[in-house]
Amino acid sequence: MxxxxxxxxxxxxxxxxxxxxxxxxxxxxxxxxxxxxxxxxxxxxxxxxxxxxxxxxxxxxxxxxxxxxxxxxxxxxxxxxxxxxxxxxxxxxxxxxxxxxxxxxxxxxxxxxxxxxxxxxLAARRSSEELPSHEFRYAFVALDWHFAGVPRNLIVTRARQFPGHMRADVQVAIDRLLTDPIHFFGIHEEYRYETIGFASLMKDSRNAPAIAPPQYQDVDIGEPEPVKCLVNGLWLCRSGTLRYAVLLTYHREYDREPAVRIEIALPAGTAGDAFVQPTFAALEAAVHAAQSYRGKILSLEGGSDYRGRSRGVTVHRLPTVARDDVILPERTLRLLDRNVLGFVESRDLLRKLGQSTRKGILLYGPPGTGKTHTIRYLATNLPDHTTLIITAEQVGLLGAYMNLARLLQPAMVVIEDVDLIARDREDMGGPCEESLLNKLLNEMDGLKEDCDILFLLTTNRPEELESALAGRPGRIDQAIEVPLPDETGRGKLIRLYGKGLPLEQPVIDEAVRRTEGVSAAFIKELMRRLAQASIIRDGGGEVTTSDLDGAVSEMLFDGGRLNAKLLGGAQGMSVG
Structure with a gap:
């Protein structure tokens, strides 16, 4: 011995x-x-x-x-x-x-x-292609057969990682590239926050990862059918005589956006090196080509904390808003058309003339005047643009939003109530607001002159932004006031929001006179109260000036100054 x-x-x-x-x-x-x-x-x-x-x-x-x-x-x-x-x-x-x-x-x-x-x-490995997938109970068994004859220490892995909000695009890319694997498996994920990798799949211990039914989650991309996205998957593949395996997993960190991880395992050597780089290049090209969210109106799903960590993408299905449904003074509409719609149409010519194709617009005015409605008008009428809607609470996610904007440009980035991120930390009482406006301005600074990204900011308090924006000239190219509706505008709003009511012209004229200085939101609520009063009196058959008197009095005076302010009403108005 x-x-x-x-x-x-x-x-x-x-x-x-x-x-x-x-x-x-x-x-x-x-x-x-x-x-x-x-x-x-x-x-x-x-x-x-x-x-x-x-x-x-x-x-x-x-x-x-x-x-x-x-x-x-x-x-x-x-x-x-x-x-x-x-x-x-x-x-x-x-x-x-x-x-x-x-x-x-x-x-x-x-x-x-x-x-x-x-x-x-090697012959047995070739014959494993004829084995049904249910013969493999554990991942390490399937991988040992697939790479039979190759020592484990001569198997190498390479990985790429994509943001979680690109999950649908990654799935579309994988479906296009891995159409004919030898075997495909789902993997049992025992621990949620432990990323599965080939190192763990090849463990042959009592806790070896088991083959499991593939798990899919439906991800809405704004189309009639969602994208079925894998939680994890293992493909055993062949390219000529080269065997390789592909693993899709979710990489999770507590309180962070999950990432989609693609790992490729293959034998070490020049053949593997020559294969893996073009494969990853093809994957990345397919991911970028998928662009499941292009041309849609999006926002990232935020977490519950102030940092706004995202878990995915929400697609907003907004009805198209016609120009006639935007009740603004004609001069305001002309400014919008020239600085947004007209600017977008002339981008190509501007680029040829060496001019910047990025732009910043600030919409300002009292609450309830229609800034959000105006955004919907622009978002649903910009050809081929992706619109990203960011609330003030989500500015901590600005980096992820800007990555999406660059990927899906031409894009419009909307930041509503931007004044909320301009206040001092002491005013907000929060730990993150101090530099968020500067972060936004830095992102605008960092964009290339020829990028097709339009920023649209809104505020009810322009005075809180004035000093910051004046200190960084060129970030906002045009400020546009969205004022309280004038007499013509109030008449249009009354007809728009009261189109289902039996309104006679004298009542409309009186309502126009009595609503001087109020917001569009006030008029919308006034029409609802007129409808209620009419229903109570005669089932909705008629609207009278006494209905108007009662509704205006209740909204402006009976509830006190605070109620009038909350409803967007003017102060010092008379009942009659």
Missing amino acids: HDVFADDGPVQLFIHDDGETPLEFVQDLLRTVFGKSQQEAIATAALIEARGAVPCGPYPGAVARAMFNSAKWLIRSNGHPLMITGESADASRPCDLCEAPKAVTEIILSGTTASLCRDCL
Whole structure:
């Protein structure tokens, strides 16, 4: 025996059945000394009993000697007659398939262990393509068969990671690229915040990741059908003679946006290097080409904390707003058309003339005057533009929004109530607001002159922005006031919001006179109260000036100054 170990060549150790040693002891020996998993130990112990002897290895001579001595000590300590012998790998047990006296490697599939030479191992690997996927219960078994003949230390992995809000695009790209795998599996994810990788998939311990049904989640992209996105997936693939595997997983960190991770495993060497770079390039190109959200109105889903960490993308389905439905003074509409719609139409010519194609617009005016409605008009009438709507609470997500804007340009980035991020920390009582306006202005500074991104900011308090914006000239190219409606505008608003009411012209004229100085939001609420009064009196058959008197009095005077302010009403108005 010692002569076998003396030359330090590879050694095969054989465990012999003696009919007396308990099976449990043999299994324990296989786990503690030979590093077998629970499943492998059970299968190997059964083969020892059935065949009389089973080889383990081959191992380097020094390693085989240490394992042999450890096994003998355990056997003697427990008083068992189990016998272990060693042979030079050159004189080891013949291959189970071809019976040639070659060095063999053990492979376990569905509880059966086979000792195969390299040639038979490769043949078995090829035959695994014909095996149904349900034959593979654990990920490491499937990967061992797929990469049979390649030592694990000669398998390398490369990875790419995409933001979680690009999950639908990544799925579309994967579906296009991996159309004909040898096998495809879902993976059981035991721990939510532990990212699955090939290193963990190849563990053959008692906690080995198991093959599981693929799990999909529907992701809304604003189309009639959602995109079915995998939670995780494992593809076993082939390109010519090169075997490779692709793993899609979710990388999670607590209170952070999840990321989609794509990892490729393949044999080390020049063939693998030459394959992996073009593959990742094709993946990235397919992700960018997918652009599931292009041309839509979006916002990132925010977390509950002030940082606004996102979990995904919300698609807003807004009805198209016609120009006639935007009740603004004509001069305001002309400014909007020239500085937004007209600017977008002339971008190509501006670029040819060396002019910047980015732009910043500030909409300002009292609350309830129609700034949000104006945004909807622009968002639904800008050709081929993606609109990103950011609330003040989500400015902490500005970096993610800007990445989306660059990816999906031409884009319009809308930041509503921007004055809320301009206040001092002491005023807000929050820990993050101090530099958010500067962060926004820096993002606007950092854009290339030829990018097709339009910023649209809104505020009810322009005085709180004046000093900051004046100190960074050129960020806002045009400020546009959205004023309280004039007489003509109030008449249009009354007809728009009261179009279902039986309004006679005298009532309309009186309503126009009585609503001087109020907001569009006030008029909308006034029409609802007129409808209520009419329903109570005669079931909605008529609206009278007394209905108007009661509604105006209740909104402006009966509830006090605060009620009038909340409803967007003017102060100092008379009842009659």
